[in-house]
Amino acid sequence: MAVVQDAIIGWKTITHGCHVLEAGSTRHFRTGDWRSIRPVTDNEKCIKCGMCYIFCPEMCYEQDDDGYFVANLDYCKGCGICANECPKNAITMVPEEED
Amino acid sequence: MAKRVGVEVSIAIAEAVKLAQAEIIAAYPITPQTHIVEHLSEIVADGELDAEFIPVESEHAALSTCCGSVAAGARTYTATSSQGLMLMSEVLYVASGMRLPIVMTVANRALSAPISIWNDHQDIMSQRDCGWIQTFAENGQEAVDLTIHAFKVAEDKKVSLPMIVNIDGFTLSHVIEPIELPDQEDVDRYLPPFRPKYRLDPKRPISMGPVGIPEVYTESRMAHDQAIKNAKRWIIKAWDEFEEIFGRRYNPIEQYMAEDAEILLVTMGSISETAMTAVDKMRDDGKKVGLLRIRLWRPFPSIEFRKAAKGAKALAVVDRTLPPGAASGPVASELRNVFYKVPGAPKTFGFIAGLGGRDVTVERFEEIVDKAEFYSKKRPKELYEVIGVREK
Ligand code: SF4
Ligand code: SF4
Numbered sequence: 048m049a050v051v052q053d054a055i056i057g058w059k060t061i062t063h064g065c066h067v068l069e070a071g072s073t074r075h076f077r078t079g080d081w082r083s084i085r086p087v088t089d090n091e092k093c094i095k096c097g098m099c100y101i102f103c104p105e106m107c108y109e110q111d112d113d114g115y116f117v118a119n120l121d122y123c124k125g126c127g128i129c130a131n132e133c134p135k136n137a138i139t140m141v142p143e144e145e146d
Numbered sequence: 147m148a149k150r151v152g153v154e155v156s157i158a159i160a161e162a163v164k165l166a167q168a169e170i171i172a173a174y175p176i177t178p179q180t181h182i183v184e185h186l187s188e189i190v191a192d193g194e195l196d197a198e199f200i201p202v203e204s205e206h207a208a209l210s211t212c213c214g215s216v217a218a219g220a221r222t223y224t225a226t227s228s229q230g231l232m233l234m235s236e237v238l239y240v241a242s243g244m245r246l247p248i249v250m251t252v253a254n255r256a257l258s259a260p261i262s263i264w265n266d267h268q269d270i271m272s273q274r275d276c277g278w279i280q281t282f283a284e285n286g287q288e289a290v291d292l293t294i295h296a297f298k299v300a301e302d303k304k305v306s307l308p309m310i311v312n313i314d315g316f317t318l319s320h321v322i323e324p325i326e327l328p329d330q331e332d333v334d335r336y337l338p339p340f341r342p343k344y345r346l347d348p349k350r351p352i353s354m355g356p357v358g359i360p361e362v363y364t365e366s367r368m369a370h371d372q373a374i375k376n377a378k379r380w381i382i383k384a385w386d387e388f389e390e391i392f393g394r395r396y397n398p399i400e401q402y403m404a405e406d407a408e409i410l411l412v413t414m415g416s417i418s419e420t421a422m423t424a425v426d427k428m429r430d431d432g433k434k435v436g437l438l439r440i441r442l443w444r445p446f447p448s449i450e451f452r453k454a455a456k457g458a459k460a461l462a463v464v465d466r467t468l469p470p471g472a473a474s475g476p477v478a479s480e481l482r483n484v485f486y487k488v489p490g491a492p493k494t495f496g497f498i499a500g501l502g503g504r505d506v507t508v509e510r511f512e513e514i515v516d517k518a519e520f521y522s523k524k525r526p527k528e529l530y531e532v533i534g535v536r537e538k
Contacts, residue, residue, distance in 0.1 A: 058368035063306065064245035065366045066344055067353035 078105070082125035084140040086118050092137035099129035099138060148392075150326045155286035155318045156181035158325045159225075159251055162293040164195045165333040168249075169220040169340075172200040172211035176230035177263050178315035179253040183225055205230040209237035209248070216246045217354055219345035221297065224248065227315055228255035228269045235273060241308045242277030243370060244354050247300035247342070248308040250278075251293065254415065254466075255315040256502040264503020265315040267415065267466035271476050277370055279309040279377055280444040284418045286323035289313045291394055294333060298384045301340045305377045312443075314416040316503070328392055336391050374445045381442060398447035399454045400439040403429060407436025409518050410455055410492065412463040414440045414477065417499075417506045421464075424511035435515050440477070448484045455485075458492040462518035465530070466500045474530040495521050496530030510534060 062068055086099075093115055100108040100116050107122040108129070118129065130138035153161075159182050163171070171190065173183035190199040198215075202208045208224050216222040226234060231252055241248055252270055256262035270280070279299060283289040292311045300309040313319055344352060358366050378398070385396040400418075403425050404410060413421045418439040428435040438454050438461075440447075455461060465475025473479060478496030485491035495518045500506040510533055517531065 056362070056365065058365040058372065061362060061365045061369050063343055064243065064354060065356060065358055065362070065369075066244075067356050068344075070351035072353075 077121040079107075079119075079121050079123045079125070082120075082123060082143060084125045084127065084142050085120060085123060086125075086127070086129050086138045087141050088116065088118075089137045089139070090115050092135045094135055094137075096134060098132045098134060102128050102132040104128060148326045148328050148332070150324050152322050153286075153325050153327075154181065154320065154322050155289050155313065155325070156253075156320065157185050158286055158290050158323075158327065159293055159313070160185035160189060161327050162290040163223050163249075164189050165328060165330060166223075166249075166294055166297045166337055167195070167197075167221065168223040168297075169197050170200065170212070170215035170222045171197055171224065172202055172208045172215065172222075173224045174202055174205045174208045174226070174230060176205070176227045178255060178265075178319045179225045179227040179230070179251065181319065182251055182253070186223075205233040206237060209234040209241065209250075212248045212250075213237060213241050213244065213246050216241075216248050216342075217244070217346045219340065219342050219347075221301070221340045222248050223250070225251040225253065227253040228257060228263075231269045231273060232257065235276070238273055238276040238278065238308075240355065243366070245306045245343075245370075245373070246308055246354075247306055247340075249293070249296045249300055250308065250310050251289075252310050252312050253315040253319045254312055262502040263315075265317050266501045266503070267312075268468075268501075270310070270312055271467040271469070274444070274476055277307070277374065278444065279305075279307055279374060279381065279442075280312060281309070281442055282312045282415045282440065283318065284416050284439065286318060286321070286325045287394070288396075289318060290325055290327065291388065291392065291396065294328065294337065295384055295388055295396070297340075298337050298387075299377065299381050301342070302380050302384070303341070303343050305373070305380050306343055307374055307377060312415065317416045332391050336387060378442070378445050378447065381445075396441060397450075398440075398442035399450045400441055401454055402437040402439065404436035404438060404454060404458075406434060406457075408434040408459045409436070409515050409522075410458045410461050411435065411437045411511060411515065412440065412461050412477065412481065413437065414443065414464075415466070417464065417466070420506060420508060421511050424508040424515075427508060428512060428515060433515065446480055446484070451481065451484050452488060452491075455492050456490075460518045460522040461485075461492045461494045462514050463494060463496050464500070464506070464514065465496060465498050468498050468501060468532065478530060493522055495526065497533050498530055499533040504534065506533075 474496040
């Protein structure tokens with residue numbers, strides 16, 4: 048969370064009107080850090096239909112070189128929607144503490 | 147030469163906005179402010195002002211539209227009153243927190259319930275802490291001058307805060323007064339084009355109004371507070387320049403017969419004119435009475451007030467709102483703070499008068515002064531008193 052730490056500035060140095068002057072800066076905020084369960088895809092079952100990609104409210108699925116969909120865990124909040132929507136039940140939600 | 151004309155104050159304010167060359171006007175009609183934006187919509191429709199008049203569905207939308215337009219870099223104006231200001235409330239804080247220099251006229255009016263369209267200061271006092279710079283006009287000329295001044299101050303890069311010019315509903319908005327409308331070239335000389343510090347531009351994207359996490363929220367509020375306090379300098383400087391170009395002088399606190407006064411009335415807005423007449427009468431009767439009129443309400447001119455009230459025994463403060471359950475009216479509270487533990491400070495007595503359109507007459511001011519005189523010898527039981535209320 049280095050960038051958030053950098054953002055901790057004083058009242059004299061805070062930006063005018065608290066504006067964010069850098070475009071696309073929300074990328075720095077890893078919003079997935081409070082997730083308690085995460086999606087794990089079984090590529091054996093996956094048919095690469097992309098439903099997980101379409102339904103993920105965080106838009107955190109990306110396609111890898113082989114065409115499989117991979118969740119970016121920096122932003123995945125563990126809501127389980129992808130697992131629920133997957134027509135092949137290829138996605139399992141796994142508790143975070145059981146690595 | 148600017149000509150003096152007999153004109154309704156609302157129309158004159160609209161003309162002032164035209165002279166200021168506002169580019170976006172987004173407004174919703176509400177009594178007693180309607181004539182201002184009605185006239186502006188005519189001016190725009192007639193092609194006299196190259197602006198976009200946006201008729202919106204509510205005051206909430208009006209001020210939200212203004213936020214967007216000023217953020218995009220357009221000179222922006224709106225006006226409202228009473229319940230309309232209540233509906234804007236949420237966006238008032240958004241505009242000031244985002245440092246968006248919108249100029250707004252508030253035609254002060256009472257709040258429901260019971261329904262009242264008449265004048266007092268309950269609407270604006272409920273938004274006292276909205277973070278906008280706030281001035282009060284006493285007459286039509288001041289309403290015009292303070293409107294032009296507001297654009298200059300609000301849009302100044304060193305200030306960059308929204309600004310409200312308060313005018314008393316009906317008492318000012320609906321009366322015809324002799325008003326000198328400034329010449330366009332003088333206004334152009336006074337008011338430079340709007341060049342905001344930051345604006346929304348697809349070529350250089352920035353975000354306005356982000357989340358302020360607990361780690362930065364306090365700092366952002368402190369920065370806002372300091373910005374409005376620092377603005378006082380530029381508010382006064384803009385009045386200095388106003389005097390140079392237009393010949394009329396304005397100050398944060400206006401004094402009338404105050405130098406040797408023992409009792410000072412403190413007023414805000416149009417009742418100040420009646421108060422001056424009352425002071426004249428009491429002076430004729432040999433009473434050492436003076437008047438301080440608050441022109442700049444936010445930021446509050448504390449230092450100027452201490453100076454202006456020096457030597458007085460008592461302050462008779464007239465509040466035009468009755469905040470239920472409060473220790474006293476907002477103006478009296480403010481002044482008690484300003485004078486707290488100041489050596490030789492005058493005693494502050496709070497009076498509440500002129501609610502919901504009830505006139506505050508010369509006789510009422512005499513009554514207030516008599517009471518303040520009495521209370522300076524014998525401490526009153528209450529921190530404020532409602533003047534002219536029927537006790538039955
Ligand atoms: S669990 Fe929710 S946030 Fe995470 S990848 Fe699935 S749909 Fe997206
Ligand atoms: S929804 Fe299921 S099957 Fe479809 S791409 Fe995602 S993981 Fe594969």
